[in-house]
Amino acid sequence: MKNGLYIIATPIGNLGDISPRAIECLKSAEIIACEDTRISKKLLSLLSVSINKEFMTLHDHNEEVHTEKIISKIKEEGKSVALISDAGSPLISDPGYKLIRTCREQNIYITTIPGCCALICALQLSGLPTNRFMFAGFLPNKDKARTDSFLSVREINATIIFYETANRIQKTLEAAKEIFANREMAVAREITKVYEECINGTAEELLAHFSQHPPKGEMVLMIAPPNTSEKEKSIDIKAELARLMKEKSLKSAVKEIVETYNLNKNEVYEQALELKNEK
Ligand code: SAM
Numbered sequence: 173m174k175n176g177l178y179i180i181a182t183p184i185g186n187l188g189d190i191s192p193r194a195i196e197c198l199k200s201a202e203i204i205a206c207e208d209t210r211i212s213k214k215l216l217s218l219l220s221v222s223i224n225k226e227f228m229t230l231h232d233h234n235e236e237v238h239t240e241k242i243i244s245k246i247k248e249e250g251k252s253v254a255l256i257s258d259a260g261s262p263l264i265s266d267p268g269y270k271l272i273r274t275c276r277e278q279n280i281y282i283t284t285i286p287g288c289c290a291l292i293c294a295l296q297l298s299g300l301p302t303n304r305f306m307f308a309g310f311l312p313n314k315d316k317a318r319t320d321s322f323l324s325v326r327e328i329n330a331t332i333i334f335y336e337t338a339n340r341i342q343k344t345l346e347a348a349k350e351i352f353a354n355r356e357m358a359v360a361r362e363i364t365k366v367y368e369e370c371i372n373g374t375a376e377e378l379l380a381h382f383s384q385h386p387p388k389g390e391m392v393l394m395i396a397p398p399n400t401s402e403k404e405k406s407i408d409i410k411a412e413l414a415r416l417m418k419e420k421s422l423k424s425a426v427k428e429i430v431e432t433y434n435l436n437k438n439e440v441y442e443q444a445l446e447l448k449n450e451k
Contacts, residue, residue, distance in 0.1 A: 175281065
């Protein structure tokens with residue numbers, strides 16, 4: 173095996189999803205760069221790959237220092253390094269960015285052995301538009317930052333995908349209800365595992381579902397682009413205008429509604445004037 177860096181995707185639930193090429197590569201690599209050595213050693217053992225080799229960790233707290241160490245192993249010692257994460261595709265909400273960036277700057281051989289990526293699997297299951305999508309990683313924890321994050325993507329004409337966790341999903345949906353009103357969403361959870369499911373609905377409908385079935389496991393939240401669902405067509409434009417006109421000028425509120433919902437500017441303007449005169 174040539175010295176360099178091999179980016180290898182691992183399963184996100186079902187062990188059978190690892191590719192034969194990935195197994196071969198894990199067997200041949202002299203060093204495994206991973207997030208958590210216990211998790212990776214367990215995976216390799218399940219795949220009958222020897223764990224009698226060097227392991228190096230790479231995570232948020234040590235990425236800078238360990239990148240240098242890994243680069244030196246490849247360049248100075250001519251080693252082959254397999255980069256894996258705890259599950260799924262490395263670098264996607266997982267460590268590795270700095271390492272790849274440095275390898276590229278230093279003309280180090282890199283290749284990818286693709287496989288599972290939770291966001292792609294979720295999008296496939298969702299039935300939401302796949303022609304344009306945007307992955308936005310994990311939402312921030314703090315309420316205001318989460319709302320700001322939602323506002324920053326609300327008008328994007330693409331399916332928006334977030335990684336989420338079971339203990340945060342209800343809070344996230346509460347916030348989403350305020351921003352996306354009747355927009356269609358989907359939550360895919362436990363993908364490739366026994367209880368895999370994907371639930372579609374408005375934020376309110378998803379909240380009702382999770383109040384009946386407490387959320388468990390790993391999950392991905394997806395939000396349809398503006399104006400794709402029939403439900404959104406029934407959006408209460410006047411209520412949205414009233415909300416926005418508290419924060420901004422009539423003109424800006426009209427502009428935002430027109431762009432978000434792809435509506436006729438004159439009609440929205442008329443409704444805004446009616447609202448203003450009612451006051
Ligand atoms: N790099 C991985 C990937 O893209 O496949 C994702 C790693 S990220 C730290 C973990 C998040 O991915 C979870 O919080 C969840 O949002 C999502 N995820 C991972 N496995 C999943 C699964 N089996 N079903 C649903 N979501 C999953």
